[in-house]
Amino acid sequence: MKKIIVVGGGPAGMQAALSLVAEGLKPVIVERSGALGGKLRDWHNLFPSMTPAHEVLEGMTKQMENAGVEVMLHTEVEGLTDGGVLLMEGKKLEGEAVIVASGFDIFDARLKEEYGYHIYDNVFTTVDVERMLNKGEVALHDGSAPHGIAFVHCVGSRDEKVNQKHCSKVCCITGVKQAMEMRQLFPDAEIYNFYMDIRMFGPGYEELYQSAQQDFGVNFIRGRVSEASPTIDGRLQIKAEDTLVGRPLKMTVDMLVLIVGMKASSSNEKYALPLSSSGFLTPRDLFSGAVSSDLPNVFYAGTATAPKTIGESICEGSMAAEKVSEYLKSRK
Amino acid sequence: MSAIEWGYSVLPARTMDLDRNDLGPVREMLEEMPQFGACIACGGCTATCTAGNLTSFNFRRVHTLVRRGEYTGAWAEMNKCMLCGKCRLVCPRGINTRGVVRLIKRKLGDY
Numbered sequence: 001m002k003k004i005i006v007v008g009g010g011p012a013g014m015q016a017a018l019s020l021v022a023e024g025l026k027p028v029i030v031e032r033s034g035a036l037g038g039k040l041r042d043w044h045n046l047f048p049s050m051t052p053a054h055e056v057l058e059g060m061t062k063q064m065e066n067a068g069v070e071v072m073l074h075t076e077v078e079g080l081t082d083g084g085v086l087l088m089e090g091k092k093l094e095g096e097a098v099i100v101a102s103g104f105d106i107f108d109a110r111l112k113e114e115y116g117y118h119i120y121d122n123v124f125t126t127v128d129v130e131r132m133l134n135k136g137e138v139a140l141h142d143g144s145a146p147h148g149i150a151f152v153h154c155v156g157s158r159d160e161k162v163n164q165k166h167c168s169k170v171c172c173i174t175g176v177k178q179a180m181e182m183r184q185l186f187p188d189a190e191i192y193n194f195y196m197d198i199r200m201f202g203p204g205y206e207e208l209y210q211s212a213q214q215d216f217g218v219n220f221i222r223g224r225v226s227e228a229s230p231t232i233d234g235r236l237q238i239k240a241e242d243t244l245v246g247r248p249l250k251m252t253v254d255m256l257v258l259i260v261g262m263k264a265s266s267s268n269e270k271y272a273l274p275l276s277s278s279g280f281l282t283p284r285d286l287f288s289g290a291v292s293s294d295l296p297n298v299f300y301a302g303t304a305t306a307p308k309t310i311g312e313s314i315c316e317g318s319m320a321a322e323k324v325s326e327y328l329k330s331r332k
Numbered sequence: 333m334s335a336i337e338w339g340y341s342v343l344p345a346r347t348m349d350l351d352r353n354d355l356g357p358v359r360e361m362l363e364e365m366p367q368f369g370a371c372i373a374c375g376g377c378t379a380t381c382t383a384g385n386l387t388s389f390n391f392r393r394v395h396t397l398v399r400r401g402e403y404t405g406a407w408a409e410m411n412k413c414m415l416c417g418k419c420r421l422v423c424p425r426g427i428n429t430r431g432v433v434r435l436i437k438r439k440l441g442d443y
Contacts, residue, residue, distance in 0.1 A: 114422070154424070158372070158424055159424040160423075160424060160425055160426035161421075161422075161423075161424060161426065196372055196373075196374040196424075197372070222375075223374065223375040223376075223379060224374035224375060224376040224379070224422075224424065225376075225379070226376045226379035226380035226422045227379075227380060227422070239379045239380065240375060240376075240379045241374075241375025241376070241377075241378035241379040241390075241392060242375070243373055243374070243375035243378075243392065246390055246392075246393050247390070248378055248379055248381070248384055248385060248390075249379070
């Protein structure tokens with residue numbers, strides 16, 4: 001029996017492999033890094049239920065071990081071939097179908113120079129905060145506790161200046177979640193979220209937002225932060241318009257958290273398949289063809305095609321496996 | 333015989349009446365410069381505005397009023413702009429904000 005190649009071992013790829021096994025097929029996961037799990041390995045608690053990320057990850061990896069899924073780590077896919085994929089150093093891997101589940105890149109916040117990431121000490125990204133939460137060491141650069149924290153929404157999303165026109169979808173709820181986590185860690189801190197729109201599309205998200213406002217005392221200000229600059233005492237001054245009041249506003253904080261968006265994976269170009277204006281792979285359509293590509297034997301799952309939640313990515317992993325099975329049956 | 337002074341006067345309505353407002357000029361402006369319609373009201377322009385820091389000038393508010401056909405005072409307000417262009421640097425929708433200022437001044441000089 002020929003193999004089904006799954007590119008990427010994050011949540012979508014792992015679920016695709018598990019569902020392929022359930023369909024009686026033989027998947028092989030090709031993973032660039034040295035471990036399965038993708039970016040899930042860096043996350044702390046998952047919105048909106050605050051489920052520990054490691055619980056989800058361990059549940060899936062345990063199933064993978066039980067199912068005996070073949071995994072090739074430290075292996076990068078360079079492109080598609082007639083009967084499979086091209087690997088590094090000109091090696092080929094044969095497969096009857098390919099599921100591209102290669103995920104997304106994190107937006108590089110240094111590109112928004114006006115926010116001072118990697119210029120000022122106490123500017124962090126939401127990814128940094130997840131890592132700090134996992135280590136149990138959320139603090140300023142000098143190890144002290146912040147008294148004023150500001151979150152900036154839409155950093156690297158909805159922004160033509162960095163060629164990221166799309167909405168990254170999951171950052172709004174991530175900002176709300178992390179603001180609540182900051183409140184738990186620093187009960188006396190002032191916490192502000194600067195937003196353009198708050199997009200609470202998922203089940204329980206709007207409820208979390210309301211709870212952040214009324215139970216966690218998080219302040220939401222409708223305006224995009226235009227710049228951050230250092231003060232003489234080493235804090236950070238930020239400027240925005242409070243658009244609901246219609247007046248410019250400035251405030252000084254100890255910690256600035258940039259809520260970074262999803263960037264299309266730079267590996268998407270390797271497949272020579274259609275890309276959206278933001279660089280995501282374009283599925284055949286957004287309805288019943290959401291995991292199908294323009295090629296009959298190539299399928300998509302997860303954030304290779306657009307920003308998605310972990311739950312949505314896992315769903316697509318299953319759906320892609322089912323479509324592979326349908327495709328193989330249709331050939332017989 | 334003079335009219336009785338009741339101590340009351342009639343205020344003009346504060347409601348923006350889109351049925352009565354003359355939307356012709358703003359339609360012309362949008363036709364000439366479609367990106368004028370792409371604003372998501374984030375306020376980045378006003379936050380960074382050199383003129384708005386010291387005066388009541390609020391670019392986002394004034395151009396939004398123009399979009400609704402509320403032209404009174406728009407030309408005079410736009411004269412506060414020094415065309416420094418910082419707003420254009422921060423606009424996430426890539427709108428030529430200085431162009432919007434010039435467009436409004438050119439089209440609404442009579443209001």
